[in-house]
Amino acid sequence: MKVEDILKLPSMPAASPSYPMGPYRFVNREYMIVTYETDRDLLRAAVPEPLEPNPDGHVLYEWIRMPDSSGFGDYTESGVVIPCLYQGEPINFTAQMYLDDEPPISGGREIWGFPKKFAYPKLEVASDTLTGTLHYAGQMVAMGTMAFKHQVAPGGVEATAKAMTKTQCNLKIIPDVDGKPKIAQLVAYNLTDITIHGSWISPARLHLIPHVNAPVADLPIKRIVGGKHFIGDITLPHGRVLFDYLK
Amino acid sequence: MNKQDVLKLPSMPLQSPTYPEGPFRFFNREYLIIQYRSDPQAIREALPEPLEPAGDVVAVQWLDLPDGEGFGAYAATAQIIPCTFAGQPCNFVSQMYVDNAPPLAGGREIWGYPMKYGKAKLEVHGDTLTGTLHYAGQQTATGTMVFKHDAFRPDIATQQALLARTQITLKVIPDVDGTPAIAQLVGIEFENVKIHGAWSGEARLELIPSVNCPLADLPVKEVIGGLHMVTDLTLPYGRVLHDYLA
Numbered sequence: 289m290k291v292e293d294i295l296k297l298p299s300m301p302a303a304s305p306s307y308p309m310g311p312y313r314f315v316n317r318e319y320m321i322v323t324y325e326t327d328r329d330l331l332r333a334a335v336p337e338p339l340e341p342n343p344d345g346h347v348l349y350e351w352i353r354m355p356d357s358s359g360f361g362d363y364t365e366s367g368v369v370i371p372c373l374y375q376g377e378p379i380n381f382t383a384q385m386y387l388d389d390e391p392p393i394s395g396g397r398e399i400w401g402f403p404k405k406f407a408y409p410k411l412e413v414a415s416d417t418l419t420g421t422l423h424y425a426g427q428m429v430a431m432g433t434m435a436f437k438h439q440v441a442p443g444g445v446e447a448t449a450k451a452m453t454k455t456q457c458n459l460k461i462i463p464d465v466d467g468k469p470k471i472a473q474l475v476a477y478n479l480t481d482i483t484i485h486g487s488w489i490s491p492a493r494l495h496l497i498p499h500v501n502a503p504v505a506d507l508p509i510k511r512i513v514g515g516k517h518f519i520g521d522i523t524l525p526h527g528r529v530l531f532d533y534l535k
Numbered sequence: 536m537n538k539q540d541v542l543k544l545p546s547m548p549l550q551s552p553t554y555p556e557g558p559f560r561f562f563n564r565e566y567l568i569i570q571y572r573s574d575p576q577a578i579r580e581a582l583p584e585p586l587e588p589a590g591d592v593v594a595v596q597w598l599d600l601p602d603g604e605g606f607g608a609y610a611a612t613a614q615i616i617p618c619t620f621a622g623q624p625c626n627f628v629s630q631m632y633v634d635n636a637p638p639l640a641g642g643r644e645i646w647g648y649p650m651k652y653g654k655a656k657l658e659v660h661g662d663t664l665t666g667t668l669h670y671a672g673q674q675t676a677t678g679t680m681v682f683k684h685d686a687f688r689p690d691i692a693t694q695q696a697l698l699a700r701t702q703i704t705l706k707v708i709p710d711v712d713g714t715p716a717i718a719q720l721v722g723i724e725f726e727n728v729k730i731h732g733a734w735s736g737e738a739r740l741e742l743i744p745s746v747n748c749p750l751a752d753l754p755v756k757e758v759i760g761g762l763h764m765v766t767d768l769t770l771p772y773g774r775v776l777h778d779y780l781a
Contacts, residue, residue: 289580289581289582289583289584290584291584291779294583294584294705294707294718294779295715295718295779295780297707297715297718298709298713299707299709300643300647300649300650300705300706300707301629301630301631301649301650301651301705302581302583302629302649302705302707303581303614303629303630303649303749303752304630304651304746304747304748304749306651309713310713333536334536334549334550335536336536336538336541336549337536337537337538337541338538383548383549383550384548384550384551385548389652390639390651390652391651393636393639393640393652394639394640394643394651397547397640397644398643398644398708398709399709399710399711399713400711401547401711402547403547403548403549404547405548405551405553405636405640406635406636406639406652458547459541459547459548459549460547460711461541461544461546461547462644462708462716462717463545463546463644463645464645465645465646465647465706465719465721465772465773465774465775466772466773466774467545467556467557467645467772469542469544470708470717471708471716472541472542472544473711475711500551501551502551503550503551506550526711526712526713527711527712528711528712529711533538533541533542534542
């Protein structure tokens with residue numbers, strides 16, 4: 289393999305790159321998001337400086353079903369998102385993510401620094417209940433339930449589409465071959481080409497179970513704020529460096 | 536979390552790093568290595584410059600890793616291409632499949648091990664040491680070897696020499712805009728290698744074409760034989776042998 293071809297590789301292995309070049313298009317991406325209030329000191333500790341956690345102590349616990357994702361395939365994801373402020377501007381920080389498909393794990397970590405691990409999330413409608421579960425290393429660590437399409441979300445699909453344009457960010461850490469940090473950045477991105485097919489709010493409950501390697505319960509539930517369910521098509525483009533810890 | 540602590544994180548995520556600091560010691564690491572003759576042109580194409588092919592014998596290996604510090608219990612399948620770097624004999628690790636995220640993420644991010652998620656298995660079935668690999672629900676490789684036929688052979692110099700060889704990986708990590716941030720050849724040498732047992736014998740290998748697990752792209756022309764060994768060894772950090780961006 290020639291040097292110019294090596295420099296064109298989107299990812300490892302050279303023999304069969306895990307993921308192709310972005311951007312990545314997601315069709316019929318389905319979300320269930322349960323918002324809850326947690327302990328403010330624990331939330332502060334889970335958010336890297338210079339981000340500031342939201343003053344309400346809110347956490348978003350998410351399940352995302354992705355049946356048709358260009359370059360990645362068919363998979364499901366679950367995790368913790370913390371609304372934050374960066375220089376006074378609202379931004380969502382992705383704190384933990386668990387999914388059942390290697391290319392979006394490797395690509396997510398290596399391109400944008402999504403904090404992804406391998407686990408078995410599921411999002412499905414079980415009779416009258418929209419149900420999300422997450423199993424890590426053989427044990428259930430999260431279960432969310434939401435009443436099914438009780439009420440159209442305020443502002444309808446337009447308001448949900450607008451909310452989806454909010455800037456999101458990750459803490460990207462990639463070590464050097466000697467174990468020292470090679471990349472340590474806050475990486476921001478904005479979803480584009482958003483079409484929302486339907487959006488609903490309903491009562492919700494959430495159960496988080498302590499687990500050392502999938503510590504979703506480290507931000508304990510003090511109060512459930514509510515549940516949101518929506519389906520849409522989106523594009524995930526490349527990102528930009530918001531803050532570089534090594535400079 | 537303050538900025539100083541961010542720089543001390545061994546890996547993502549902040550709340551629960553996927554893998555800790557190295558080095559990583561493996562206990563009872565068991566290998567089945569099947570060497571075979573393949574197509575010289577396909578080997579040439581699979582090796583990144585400036586690595587040079589060293590003959591037409593390559594290997595597919597299965598590893599059972601029941602006790603990997605920081606990583607846990609898992610299994611792996613790898614394709615290895617002997618080569619030379621600046622005249623020195625080395626092994627290029629061209630493909631690897633594992634069934635456990637911490638070594639997968641750590642392998643890619645620290646050393647550039649070309650790991651994907653696949654269900655590898657190495658086990659003894661009756662009289663047969665058997666390695667299998669499933670990728671995305673389909674079986675893509677089967678290796679079989681006779682079980683400890685030369686149990687009283689005293690000389691394990693071949694196995695020692697094999698484990699002492701420098702391994703080379705092609706580490707590619709994109710930047711946030713998709714352009715390469717890291718493009719390096721990384722050299723890795725195992726340390727504190729202890730061989731509990733080593734055996735050689737007849738083996739067979741079947742590789743099934745699969746687009747995202749293309750072991751069969753280096754076709755099996757003739758099987759040379761199998762090596763079976765049980766070891767303890769330490770995987771230390773690596774060193775940059777060649778930087779494509781420098």
